[in-house]
Amino acid sequence: MKVSFINDGFFSRLETSALNLRSSLAGFFGGKHLVKTYGQTVEFADYREYMLGDDIRRIDWNLYSRFEKYFLKLFTDERQMHTQIFLDCSGSMGKTNVSKAEYAIGFAAALGFLSIHNMDKLSFKLMKGDTVDDPFGTIVGKTNFFRVVGELQNVEFDDETDLEKAIVSCNDVGNNDGLTIIISDFFNDSNWKRAVDYLVYKKRQVLLVQVMSRDEVDPTYDGRVHLIDAEAPDITNDKNMKIRITRAMQSAYAEALNDLIEDIRSFCVSRDASFITSVSDSPIEQEIFGKLLKAGIME
Amino acid sequence: MSLLIPLGLLGLLSLGILLLIYILKPNYQQKLISSTYVWKLSLKYKKKRIPVSRLRNFLIILCQILILVAAAFIISEPAQVTEYSPDYNERIIIIDASASMLASTSDETRFERAVNEAQALSEETLDNNGTVSIILAGKEASFVTQRATADNRTFVKNKLNELKCTYEQADIEGSITLAEDVLEFNPNAEVVLLTGTQFSAVNKRVNVKNVAAENEFNTSILGVTADTENGFYSFKVDLACYGMDKDVELFCTVSDPNGGSVDLQFPTAKVSCHSDEVFTVVYTTEEDPQKGGDNVVLIPLTDTFKIYSFEQILFQVKETDSYAYDNEFYLYGGTRPSVKVLYHSTVPNNFFMGILNELKNKIFVDRWDIDYQVSSDDKPVTEGYDFYIYEHVMPDTLPSDGVVFMVDPDKSAGAGFTVGRRVQIHDYTGDGAVLAPGKEHKIMDYINPSTVRVTEYTQISEDSIDAGYDVLMYYESNPMFFVKNEPKTKVAVLALSVKMSTLGVSMAFPMLMTNMFDYFFPATFDDFVYNYNDVVTVSARAEQAKVTVWDTETEQNKISVIDKFPGEITLENLGTYTVEQELLNGNILTQKFYVRLDPVFGNITRVDDTLINPHTEEFTSEYIKDLLIWFAAIMVGLLFIEWFLQSRNGV
Numbered sequence: 001m002k003v004s005f006i007n008d009g010f011f012s013r014l015e016t017s018a019l020n021l022r023s024s025l026a027g028f029f030g031g032k033h034l035v036k037t038y039g040q041t042v043e044f045a046d047y048r049e050y051m052l053g054d055d056i057r058r059i060d061w062n063l064y065s066r067f068e069k070y071f072l073k074l075f076t077d078e079r080q081m082h083t084q085i086f087l088d089c090s091g092s093m094g095k096t097n098v099s100k101a102e103y104a105i106g107f108a109a110a111l112g113f114l115s116i117h118n119m120d121k122l123s124f125k126l127m128k129g130d131t132v133d134d135p136f137g138t139i140v141g142k143t144n145f146f147r148v149v150g151e152l153q154n155v156e157f158d159d160e161t162d163l164e165k166a167i168v169s170c171n172d173v174g175n176n177d178g179l180t181i182i183i184s185d186f187f188n189d190s191n192w193k194r195a196v197d198y199l200v201y202k203k204r205q206v207l208l209v210q211v212m213s214r215d216e217v218d219p220t221y222d223g224r225v226h227l228i229d230a231e232a233p234d235i236t237n238d239k240n241m242k243i244r245i246t247r248a249m250q251s252a253y254a255e256a257l258n259d260l261i262e263d264i265r266s267f268c269v270s271r272d273a274s275f276i277t278s279v280s281d282s283p284i285e286q287e288i289f290g291k292l293l294k295a296g297i298m299e
Numbered sequence: 300m301s302l303l304i305p306l307g308l309l310g311l312l313s314l315g316i317l318l319l320i321y322i323l324k325p326n327y328q329q330k331l332i333s334s335t336y337v338w339k340l341s342l343k344y345k346k347k348r349i350p351v352s353r354l355r356n357f358l359i360i361l362c363q364i365l366i367l368v369a370a371a372f373i374i375s376e377p378a379q380v381t382e383y384s385p386d387y388n389e390r391i392i393i394i395d396a397s398a399s400m401l402a403s404t405s406d407e408t409r410f411e412r413a414v415n416e417a418q419a420l421s422e423e424t425l426d427n428n429g430t431v432s433i434i435l436a437g438k439e440a441s442f443v444t445q446r447a448t449a450d451n452r453t454f455v456k457n458k459l460n461e462l463k464c465t466y467e468q469a470d471i472e473g474s475i476t477l478a479e480d481v482l483e484f485n486p487n488a489e490v491v492l493l494t495g496t497q498f499s500a501v502n503k504r505v506n507v508k509n510v511a512a513e514n515e516f517n518t519s520i521l522g523v524t525a526d527t528e529n530g531f532y533s534f535k536v537d538l539a540c541y542g543m544d545k546d547v548e549l550f551c552t553v554s555d556p557n558g559g560s561v562d563l564q565f566p567t568a569k570v571s572c573h574s575d576e577v578f579t580v581v582y583t584t585e586e587d588p589q590k591g592g593d594n595v596v597l598i599p600l601t602d603t604f605k606i607y608s609f610e611q612i613l614f615q616v617k618e619t620d621s622y623a624y625d626n627e628f629y630l631y632g633g634t635r636p637s638v639k640v641l642y643h644s645t646v647p648n649n650f651f652m653g654i655l656n657e658l659k660n661k662i663f664v665d666r667w668d669i670d671y672q673v674s675s676d677d678k679p680v681t682e683g684y685d686f687y688i689y690e691h692v693m694p695d696t697l698p699s700d701g702v703v704f705m706v707d708p709d710k711s712a713g714a715g716f717t718v719g720r721r722v723q724i725h726d727y728t729g730d731g732a733v734l735a736p737g738k739e740h741k742i743m744d745y746i747n748p749s750t751v752r753v754t755e756y757t758q759i760s761e762d763s764i765d766a767g768y769d770v771l772m773y774y775e776s777n778p779m780f781f782v783k784n785e786p787k788t789k790v791a792v793l794a795l796s797v798k799m800s801t802l803g804v805s806m807a808f809p810m811l812m813t814n815m816f817d818y819f820f821p822a823t824f825d826d827f828v829y830n831y832n833d834v835v836t837v838s839a840r841a842e843q844a845k846v847t848v849w850d851t852e853t854e855q856n857k858i859s860v861i862d863k864f865p866g867e868i869t870l871e872n873l874g875t876y877t878v879e880q881e882l883l884n885g886n887i888l889t890q891k892f893y894v895r896l897d898p899v900f901g902n903i904t905r906v907d908d909t910l911i912n913p914h915t916e917e918f919t920s921e922y923i924k925d926l927l928i929w930f931a932a933i934m935v936g937l938l939f940i941e942w943f944l945q946s947r948n949g950v
Contacts, residue, residue, distance in 0.1 A: 092334040213333060224328065
């Protein structure tokens with residue numbers, strides 16, 4: 001699968017943007033994210049009185065001349081964050097709908113680029129079944145990133161994914177060191193809320209990205225339909241269903257989908273997580289510059 | 300509504316196609332989607348709307364069916380066919396001549412009004428150069444005049460003037476049939492029925508004109524029944540007042556009560572008749588009578604009014620009503636003629652006395668007053684009785700004033716046979732000891748001679764028996780029982796002893812005695828009240844019977860003689876019939892019965908069933924109003940509703 005819109009032009013448009021992560025994160029040394037702690041950058045932060053043991057070279061002598069007290073000049077610290085992108089690789093994400101899979105990969109690549117561009121570390125974690133696969137390891141630097149993105153486009157979407165088990169069982173989710181992005185359609189019975197709670201417990205900033213196709217948002221089919229679920233192993237599986245789709249049924253579907261989205265949104269608000277939902281036929285830049293900015297994830 | 304092309308209803312077969320479509324509806328189409336997760340969630344939202352959805356589906360199917368039905372009707376070209384009567388130029392006038400048409404007001408009967416109406420109608424028709432047929436619906440329907448034209452005006456008028464009402468039921472059906480004969484010539488002829496009877500349903504083909512007057516009413520004695528309570532008579536009188544709610548007084552006069560000669564007037568019964576209902580007046584001798592019901596009026600009869608016999612009772616209502624024929628009712632039969640019986644035997648036995656008791660007190664208690672005497676004198680009595688039973692010892696000469704029954708005779712006494720020797724049968728248990736049947740006879744009804752065994756009998760040669768006898772039972776070719784019934788000689792002979800046979804202890808004996816009594820002393824007639832024109836069977840003990848009745852037309856007695864019995868007489872007069880016969884002893888037996896009009900005619904407000912429709916090929920013109928546009932509008936409306944429902948359904 002070759003994602004058509006992942007090219008140099010696509011990434012160059014993102015170069016002017018950056019991820020806006022919480023300043024309370026600890027992160028790693030190096031990087032470009034300003035944090036609450038004081039460091040050795042040139043950006044002034046505050047003054048404090050001199051204490052025994054402080055480096056006397058940092059005393060502000062101008063203030064001493066005015067107040068005859070020793071004050072130290074404090075500067076903000078800049079840290080490197082570790083962005084982890086969990087990509088749902090279940091069948092529902094792209095087995096039957098290539099554009100949805102492309103969109104999800106594109107979204108992951110875009111967010112990953114923003115992270116790399118800000119000198120953060122990046123991990124693509126592919127969720128399939130109950131486990132998480134980390135085939136590319138920690139990515140640092142654009143060269144490495146573009147290589148990974150090229151391979152990312154070969155990911156296959158198949159089977160089911162249990163978001164909760166996959167994320168909770170992941171042994172390197174980090175701790176207070178960056179942003180975790182979960183890209184999925186959230187169309188499964190797994191208790192993904194526990195996974196989010198787990199990440200929040202690990203003091204990770206969390207962003208949920210719901211990717212849906214146009215057909216899923218506004219089904220155009222009707223009448224007597226035997227719906228075959230892309231994740232169903234065979235035609236007799238319980239995931240499949242026979243249904244007579246009427247206008248009332250379509251209304252019920254819209255209502256159910258809306259309730260599902262609102263449920264995710266309200267849960268994210270309660271956990272200080274961010275959430276955006278996106279439809280695969282809308283331009284990806286528009287979604288990134290529009291919804292991510294609005295959500296405050298991007299600056 | 301009519302269908303001009305009924306074959307168009309074949310379009311209803313499309314309903315079958317619709318059904319087929321529903322049965323063979325396409326299967327579920329498979330659709331591969333990313334996830335059914337949201338669809339399953341949506342089912343919870345959908346379930347709330349299922350009842351509405353079902354109702355809508357039902358309405359859609361209903362609409363589709365109605366659309367197809369409407370389409371089929373449209374193909375069939377529905378139309379409203381309005382019949383309109385053309386101008387009549389011929390009339391068929393049927394005049395009801397039933398007895399209820401005798402109801403009168405202001406000295407004019409319904410029948411007279413009907414005749415006048417017929418006269419006016421025929422005049423009107425003839426004035427327009429039309430044709431008139433007049434049918435009299437009497438006992439049998441008949442043409443008074445058939446298709447008369449203006450040239451026959453006088454003839455028609457005279458014929459109408461000659462018409463008379465009958466005491467019969469009107470043959471309306473026959474009249475309609477006669478009318479059909481005329482309608483064959485002119486199907487458009489107007490049929491007019493002039494009657495006082497109403498019909499629950501009247502077809503349009505017959506124009507019924509009611510000739511009853513508005514203020515008509517009739518107090519009617521519908522019937523009287525007599526019964527006995529403790530040996531005294533009680534009476535039930537059915538009474539009604541039709542056409543008016545009225546207090547009616549019922550009078551009752553008893554002639555020759557209890558053998559006396561002074562008439563007895565019963566207490567007057569006052570009955571509040573209403574709603575055309577039938578009320579029953581009960582004259583009872585019971586001291587503490589029980590109330591009989593809502594429409595029952597009890598008149599207790601004290602000792603002064605207790606009667607055990609009467610010559611005649613007249614019940615009457617003294618009302619000036621519209622129908623006088625049922626204001627009086629005569630009841631006869633209150634005095635039973637006596638029959639004197641002599642049983643003479645050297646040794647009277649209980650077999651005879653027992654059956655005589657039964658005949659007197661039970662079997663013929665309503666017909667005869669049987670008075671029997673038992674005698675064992677040496678010399679049998681031979682006069683003064685109606686029925687003589689001699690057992691073992693016969694008189695020298697037979698009596699001539701009554702019926703003689705000779706049992707085990709020791710001599711013939713000039714009865715026309717020769718008595719032979721006594722014969723004993725030793726093997727009386729064998730097959731040969733039973734009697735055999737002889738000639739078929741009324742006396743032998745219900746009697747099986749083979750149930751009677753004989754041990755001893757008197758041998759009487761059949762050759763010695765007079766020709767007038769009928770041999771009814773034999774024993775080995777010996778006559779055992781033979782009977783003669785001639786005007787002056789009525790003899791029955793039993794050649795065996797009741798004691799020396801099983802006759803006395805078998806059912807044959809009481810049957811034989813009953814049959815003999817019934818044969819020689821038949822009931823003259825079987826009732827005391829008949830309807831006009833009934834046919835009465837008259838029997839008699841004498842050679843002939845004289846029947847007398849007052850003829851109101853000739854105003855003199857009408858006498859007829861019957862000399863063959865049982866004879867029949869048709870009751871063509873109303874009132875009291877007297878039947879007289881001279882018995883063997885020279886006495887005259889007089890009996891009476893009453894003839895009235897059928898009480899059904901007294902109900903002058905009655906409503907009959909549907910009047911039948913005369914069959915005609917064509918009698919009206921038709922105006923056809925096309926209903927196509929309405930059905931089309933209905934179909935369009937249904938299509939719109941179906942479309943609307945479908946759009947709501949989204950399928």
